[in-house]
Amino acid sequence: xxxxxxxxxxxxxxxxxxxxxxxxxxxxxxxxxxSIRRRLRQAxxxxxxxxxxxxxxxxxxxxxxxxxxxxxxTIQVSEMFRDPSYFLAIREKVVPHLRTYPSLKxxxxxxxxxxxxxxxxxxxxxxGLEERTLFYAxxxxxxxxxxxxxxxxxxxxxxxxxxxxxxxxxxxxxxDYYTSGYNRCVLDKSLRRNVxxxxxxxxxxxxFGEMQFVSCRNVMIYFDRPLQNRAVxxxxxxxxxxxxxxxxxxxxxxxxxxxDSFREFVREEKIYQRNGE
Amino acid sequence: xxxxxxxxxxxxxxxGALEALxxxxxxxxxxxxxxxxxxxxxPPNKRSVLAEIFNIKxxxxxxxxxxxxxxxxxxxxxxxxxYHLLLEGRSNIALSGEEAVLFSRPSIDVAFESAxxxxxxxxxxxxxxxxxxxxxxxxxxxxxxGGTMIVQDPASAYAQAMPEAAMLASPNAHVFTLPEISxxxxxxxx
Numbered sequence: 470x471x472x473x474x475x476x477x478x479x480x481x482x483x484x485x486x487x488x489x490x491x492x493x494x495x496x497x498x499x500x501x502x503x504s505i506r507r508r509l510r511q512a513x514x515x516x517x518x519x520x521x522x523x524x525x526x527x528x529x530x531x532x533x534x535x536x537x538x539x540x541x542x543t544i545q546v547s548e549m550f551r552d553p554s555y556f557l558a559i560r561e562k563v564v565p566h567l568r569t570y571p572s573l574k575x576x577x578x579x580x581x582x583x584x585x586x587x588x589x590x591x592x593x594x595x596x597g598l599e600e601r602t603l604f605y606a607x608x609x610x611x612x613x614x615x616x617x618x619x620x621x622x623x624x625x626x627x628x629x630x631x632x633x634x635x636x637x638x639x640x641x642x643x644x645d646y647y648t649s650g651y652n653r654c655v656l657d658k659s660l661r662r663n664v665x666x667x668x669x670x671x672x673x674x675x676x677f678g679e680m681q682f683v684s685c686r687n688v689m690i691y692f693d694r695p696l697q698n699r700a701v702x703x704x705x706x707x708x709x710x711x712x713x714x715x716x717x718x719x720x721x722x723x724x725x726x727x728x729d730s731f732r733e734f735v736r737e738e739k740i741y742q743r744n745g746e
Numbered sequence: 747x748x749x750x751x752x753x754x755x756x757x758x759x760x761x762g763a764l765e766a767l768x769x770x771x772x773x774x775x776x777x778x779x780x781x782x783x784x785x786x787x788x789p790p791n792k793r794s795v796l797a798e799i800f801n802i803k804x805x806x807x808x809x810x811x812x813x814x815x816x817x818x819x820x821x822x823x824x825x826x827x828x829y830h831l832l833l834e835g836r837s838n839i840a841l842s843g844e845e846a847v848l849f850s851r852p853s854i855d856v857a858f859e860s861a862x863x864x865x866x867x868x869x870x871x872x873x874x875x876x877x878x879x880x881x882x883x884x885x886x887x888x889x890x891x892g893g894t895m896i897v898q899d900p901a902s903a904y905a906q907a908m909p910e911a912a913m914l915a916s917p918n919a920h921v922f923t924l925p926e927i928s929x930x931x932x933x934x935x936x
Contacts, residue, residue, distance in 0.1 A: 501840040503832035503860050508844070546843045687843045690813045693834070697814065719826045719841050721812045 481521035482509055488525050493535055495609065496672045497542055499696035505542070512541040536612055543610045544691065547584040548629060549622075549643075551686075552718050553636035556592055558738040559682075560638050563713055564596050567681060573602040576680045576707065578671060578700075579688030580606035583617030584630075587646075588637075589684065590660045595640040599663060605678070607669035614666050620656030627654055671700040680707045686717035694724065701727045708743040715740050751819040751836070753780050753868035755931065756861045758854030758884065760787040760876030762904025764796075767874070768803065769924040771822060774931065776805040778820045783811075783839075785857045787850050787880070788827040797824045815839040825852035832857065833864035848880045858884025867892030872927060873919075874898045876908025882915040895919035896927060 482505060486498045497505060509521055516537065518524040527534050550556050567573055575593075577586045586606040593599040608614050622630075627649070634643045647654040669677070671688070683704045689697045704714050705727050714731060716739040722728045734742040759766055763786045771782070788794050800808035800822060808822040809815075815823065817837055825831035826841065830852050834840040847853035858871050858881065871888035873881040875898060889895045895916050900906040902923045913919060922930060 501832070501834050501842075503834045503840050503863070504842045504844065506863070507832075507842075507856070507860070544843055546845065690829075690841050690843065694814055694838070717813075717843075719810075719812050719829055721814075723812070724814050724816070 478521060479506070481525070482506060485509065485521055485525040485528065488529050489538065492529055494673070495535075495539070495542075496670070499672065499693050500542075500691050501693050504691055508541045512538065539610050539612065543581075543608075543613065544687075545581050545610075545613055546687075547581050548626070548633060549584045550588045550630065550633035550637040550639075551585065552738075553633045555686075555715065555718070555738045555740075556588060556633075556637035558735045558740060559715070560592060560596065562735055563682065563740065564592075564598065566711070566713075567598060568596075570681060571601065573598065573682075574605065574678055574680045575602055576605045576607070576678075576683045576685075578607055578669070578683060578685040578704075580608050580617055580666075581610075581613045582622075583620060584622070585684065585686065586617060586664065587620060587656055587660055588634075590664065591634070591639075591641075591643075591646055592637070594660075602663055604664045605667065605680075606664055607667050609668065609670045609672075611668065614668065618661070618666050620658070620660065621653050622656075624649055624652045624654050671703060672696060676703050676706045678707065679709055680712060681709075682713045682715070683707060684715040686715065687720070688717075690717065690720060697724075698726045701725050705730045705743070710743055710745040712743045713740060714743070751780050751817070753870070754783065754817075754836075754861060754865045755780050755870045755872065756783040756785070756858055756888075757872045757874060758785045758858065758876070758881040758908075759874035760854075760878060760880065760905065760908055762875035763787075764799075765875075765904060766898065766924060767800065770928050770931070771800055771808070772803045772805070773928045774804065774806055776820075778806055781817050781819055782806070782822045783825070783831065783833075783857065783861060784822060785825045785831060785852050785854045787852070787854075787876070787878075790828040790851065792827065794824065794827050797822075800824075811839045811841065813839070813841045825857060827852075830856045832860040836864050848878060850878070850880050854881035855884035855887075859887040862888045862891040862893055865891075865893065869893035870896065870931075872896040872898070873909055873912040875903035875905045877905040878907060879911040881908055882911040885912045885919060886915050889916050889919070896930065897921050898927065899923045 731741040797810040811823040829841040900909040
């Protein structure tokens, strides 16, 4: 009986994802089912629908529901200089390579509310590379992108950001880059001088330029394996010989069809370098 | 790869985990036919050495799971710090950075619920020592799907709160001491 119920729910989930795709062109159909199932159950309970099918009706007929669904379906969990050792490795091992380029393009794929983007910009400013760099910050969630463009964060998060920045080998004080008031801090707008924010989907969109570094951390863990292969394929096609790809701490290219296009550059930090063909 | 395993074991532990796991996992023989998932509460921003420790102590291979890790029989998979561990069907592990549940990431409840969806009545869930209530809801989910529920006897546990909460939520769970858990795992699958 229980098993029958769960199977019906899986059918409802697939139908809801189809509805989202056909109505709004947001494609979650190849996201990892285990996590989608959890989040849609949460959405159903918290939004007060009796079934996922009922929620699907809402999604189809009420455009106001889209931002709510996106809030459940996209994970907005990040920190500035999250995993400080990742940024330390970029500073110490990747930056010396990047210095040899006259101009740089960096892509933060799945930038969410911008914490990782600003971490890169600050690191690049500290290393004297900001002036020659164009940063692309992309996400599928327009609310997250809008938040990223404001550069405003709750003040209680700053202590963690500051400690992370220090551990990431920060050469300046994080407080040089923000002003605080009303329980929030506002990042200096000069940090956005060389940033392009854009709506981009790793699921449905294409390559848009040649990058020297792509950082895509804890984004592809929500994809199933075929979709991960598509996304890594985009990165492969964006990265020329010797350019870099950074993944999340527990992500790996070991199971990817593109594993041979990359070599481990800083193994323990999941920083890969593009092989020549 | 040795084919799809016939079932799975999932273990949740918090305060006192190292000692409790040390009396269960090293007792499992080489060639043990089931995958074993272990969820231990850990500080979020430190590297965990649990998998390395148990890889040395055990006859089975112990690893810290990475995203989309294939599930194989006779391998012990530890949830990494700062991620939830989910089962993507019976063939893969999926990690998630969703919010902490009961202040925990990895959450025992989240992993148990996900495992019960993948394995149904082929799953054995074990709640060990711990000082919070994580695991109680997850063990219930395993029971609802027809899986086997085991709770460490609180009297023998380093911290009682977690096994007690699990017993309260699932009164028909087996209540075993650590040696009894070991022999259960051995006897049922040999």
